[in-house]
Amino acid sequence: MTTHIPPELINAIVEHIPDDASLRSCCLAASIFRSPCQKRLFHSLSLHLPSGGGTSDRKPFHALAKRFEENPHLTSLVKHLSLHLPAIRGPIFFGTVGDHTVYRSDPPRPELYHEPGTVDVVRAVFKHLENVEQVHIGHDSWNALPLQLEPVVLDWLIRCGNSRSLSQLTIQGINDIPEAALPIFLHAARVLFVWKCELEPEAQLEESICRAALQAPANLKQLEIDGSRSMLVRSTAPGAKGQR
Numbered sequence: 001m002t003t004h005i006p007p008e009l010i011n012a013i014v015e016h017i018p019d020d021a022s023l024r025s026c027c028l029a030a031s032i033f034r035s036p037c038q039k040r041l042f043h044s045l046s047l048h049l050p051s052g053g054g055t056s057d058r059k060p061f062h063a064l065a066k067r068f069e070e071n072p073h074l075t076s077l078v079k080h081l082s083l084h085l086p087a088i089r090g091p092i093f094f095g096t097v098g099d100h101t102v103y104r105s106d107p108p109r110p111e112l113y114h115e116p117g118t119v120d121v122v123r124a125v126f127k128h129l130e131n132v133e134q135v136h137i138g139h140d141s142w143n144a145l146p147l148q149l150e151p152v153v154l155d156w157l158i159r160c161g162n163s164r165s166l167s168q169l170t171i172q173g174i175n176d177i178p179e180a181a182l183p184i185f186l187h188a189a190r191v192l193f194v195w196k197c198e199l200e201p202e203a204q205l206e207e208s209i210c211r212a213a214l215q216a217p218a219n220l221k222q223l224e225i226d227g228s229r230s231m232l233v234r235s236t237a238p239g240a241k242g243q244r
């Protein structure tokens with residue numbers, strides 16, 4: 001005789017499982033727990049974008065791409081994505097002047113010309129992320145992102161905007177954002193939060209982003225800019241609520 005356990009009870013049990021290790025064990029314990037456990041395990045995904053510092057940077061992406069290829073159903077479970085830009089590289093040795101050692105305070109932007117596999121595997125992961133609803137991108141400097149990865153990230157955001165799958169995009173604590181990226185950010189989601197960010201030195205964040213907002217598509221409903229100097233919340237859709 002087969003015992004039937006209501007889905008509500010199964011979900012209630014899974015909700016009380018405290019950590020990922022226990023969730024993975026529960027997946028193996030009984031098939032009836034596999035789906036709800038996987039939903040919790042893959043609901044939120046945190047990715048640290050490679051810095052170009054070696055093959056170790058791409059190992060997590062390689063493992064994730066392989067898992068998505070072998071288990072395509074897992075990709076639909078990812079609803080919240082956190083993207084972490086690489087850490088800013090410290091000053092590098094530049095030379096000596098007399099008895100003083102001189103460091104270059106603005107090291108050149110990292111590149112991946114000698115690591116083509118890194119770009120391919122990062123692109124392979126983003127290819128599978130088609131059902132994400134919320135994205136958070138931070139921190140430090142956009143210039144820490146290798147040149148070859150910039151189009152991978154921006155192209156994915158363009159696809160999100162075209163499919164209108166993304167409800168919220170948060171850009172937080174990032175300096176040196178290229179002005180050309182603003183229309184892409186505005187197109188990507190229905191709600192855009194920009195917190196404590198700065199554009200490239202020659203651009204003005206609020207003026208540029210509001211100018212781009214006027215040309216943004218109708219799926220942008222709310223825009224909020226919150227920085228150290230001012231806050232601006234505007235609506236780009238008739239009837240949507242906004243405040244200043």
